[in-house]
Amino acid sequence: MNVGIGGSSFVIEEDAYQRLDLYLERFRNEMDSHDAGEVMEDVEQRIAELFYEYTRGKSEVVTLDVVERVIRQLGYPNDSEEEAEPEDTTRRSRRRNGYSGYERYDGLGEKPRRRLYRDPDDTMIGGVCSGLAAYINCDPVLIRVLAVVTFFMGTASFWVYIILWIAVPMAKTASEKLEMRGLPVTAENLRRFSGRR
Amino acid sequence: MNENNIENIKSQMRKGVLEYCILSVLDKNDAYASELINKLKEARIIVVEGTLYPLLTRQKNQGLLTYRWEESTQGPPRKYYSLTDKGRTVLQEMDKAWTEIVETLDILRK
Numbered sequence: 001m002n003v004g005i006g007g008s009s010f011v012i013e014e015d016a017y018q019r020l021d022l023y024l025e026r027f028r029n030e031m032d033s034h035d036a037g038e039v040m041e042d043v044e045q046r047i048a049e050l051f052y053e054y055t056r057g058k059s060e061v062v063t064l065d066v067v068e069r070v071i072r073q074l075g076y077p078n079d080s081e082e083e084a085e086p087e088d089t090t091r092r093s094r095r096r097n098g099y100s101g102y103e104r105y106d107g108l109g110e111k112p113r114r115r116l117y118r119d120p121d122d123t124m125i126g127g128v129c130s131g132l133a134a135y136i137n138c139d140p141v142l143i144r145v146l147a148v149v150t151f152f153m154g155t156a157s158f159w160v161y162i163i164l165w166i167a168v169p170m171a172k173t174a175s176e177k178l179e180m181r182g183l184p185v186t187a188e189n190l191r192r193f194s195g196r197r
Numbered sequence: 198m199n200e201n202n203i204e205n206i207k208s209q210m211r212k213g214v215l216e217y218c219i220l221s222v223l224d225k226n227d228a229y230a231s232e233l234i235n236k237l238k239e240a241r242i243i244v245v246e247g248t249l250y251p252l253l254t255r256q257k258n259q260g261l262l263t264y265r266w267e268e269s270t271q272g273p274p275r276k277y278y279s280l281t282d283k284g285r286t287v288l289q290e291m292d293k294a295w296t297e298i299v300e301t302l303d304i305l306r307k
Binding site for chain 2: 027031035038039042043045046049072073074075076077078
């Protein structure tokens with residue numbers, strides 16, 4: 001997708017854009033509203049400068065890696081050392097079930113939608129079973145065993161698998177992988193997911 | 198005193214000195230934000246850049262700095278910062294204060 005920032009236009013990947021958007025929002029929230037507008041202009045201009053520098057000569061597309069690098073370099077206004085994640089446990093409770101460590105939906109804002117994707121990180125044939133497992137939140141092995149059993153019961157399930165294989169998209173970007181698991185697309189989750197790749 | 202407290206004092210010290218540093222750098226030459234950042238990073242007073250932008254805007258609103266738009270070879274025009282007369286006066290006062298602090302420590306450490 002195309003995005004204008006700091007008076008320049010860039011081609012940016014969607015998950016990279018979401019990460020950037022969250023970053024800018026948090027940056028703005030850390031400041032007095034009095035100066036925020038003006039400071040954000042400067043920050044956006046600097047981001048444009050760095051995007052230009054980091055993508056020049058390469059693909060010219062702003063990826064999540066580039067955004068992460070820029071964010072590491074810029075940091076936040078109130079912290080001179082490093083990106084300290086705020087411990088706002090009141091707002092986000094980090095439960096550990098299934099995908100430990102990821103932020104769960106906190107009951108506020110837009111509810112994350114869960115979508116059916118094929119899981120590229122865990123495939124036997126086409127990643128259909130693991131994608132289904134993520135969709136209904138159970139162990140992929142269970143789905144696979146069920147699938148194998150139904151294969152022996154008739155050809156119908158075989159065709160269902162083929163159709164799903166064709167029709168269901170692969171979860172390519174970090175934000176799609178989060179959607180596949182019904183996890184909210186937050187900065188923190190994206191950071192974790194992109195680190196896993 | 199716990200570690201948190203020490204970190205807090207250190208960051209307060211750095212923050213105070215940072216404003217002084219910005220004025221000192223601009224006293225020598227006018228500079229783009231990116232040049233300013235590179236200088237301050239070299240001198241290891243800042244690690245991340247985000248701290249700088251709110252300070253620049255505040256110092257500008259206090260009338261210590263001013264900027265003009267300069268064309269650049271690539272991309273849109275950029276802000277070129279310079280010190281105002283008021284900024285220069287403040288810098289002189291800060292120089293004095295800094296010397297005093299250093300002297301105080303010298304005396305105490307003897």
